[in-house]
Amino acid sequence: MGTGEQSPADGSGSTPDGVRAGVAIHGTTNCPVVAASTVHDGPITGVNWTHAGDTHTEEFRARDPDAVDRAEGVPEAASVVDLGDERVYRYDRPREGECACRIIEELDCPIADARAEDGVLLLTLHLPNLQRLRDVVSALDGTAERVEVRYLVQGAARGDGVSDRTLVDRGRLTDRQCEVLRTAYRMGYFERPRDANARDVADALDIAPSTFAEHLAAAQRKLLEETLAAN
Known part of the structure; x- marks a missing residue:
């Protein structure tokens, strides 16, 4: 588009009324980063991953290298780069077993941000509507002890076309x-x-x-x- 203008994904020209959700997954299994966060002082951030064949490669940032080394249930992670106040780690493992992030991705829902703190997996999702959020929570049933929606930002256009957004922070x-x-x-x-x-x-x-x-x-x-x- 030569004008530099962007159209909504649905091509309708209307203001999207999707949601931004912060989801906390408690007691998830088969997540080494969550395991490491139980002994790490502060959150483990910058969690991202890629898949190649039958191999799952995951990367994350941690401020306490000793905690990463002593965490149980974490594959041997290689230090990739030292950023001064934190270090980037990467590890490989087979693509097997249930994984909360993979379950969400299989619903065609990209994960905007992922981090772990105190044994809880914290995800940020951008979804087209509340029903899609319900689908995500339902899909995670059985893979975690509890799924909590910590905050929800819902966009909806008023009659004048101006977006009216409401933030609900359940963490309060x-x-x-x-x-x-x-x-x-x-x-x-x-x-x-x-x-x-x-x-x-x-x-x-x-x-x-x-x-x-x-x-x-x-x-x-x-x-x-x-x-x-x-x-």
């Missing part, structure tokens, strides 16, 4: 607040009419109704702050 919620929200949602507390009242949800959580109300109010306040802060 405590584990207990997330559990309360999930249980209340699953039991139909937010339906109209409600399928469960506050006491029903509190009993399911084995807490007092007043405690349920406190957790719910705190979680809702945080989510509203995220949603309405820019308004």
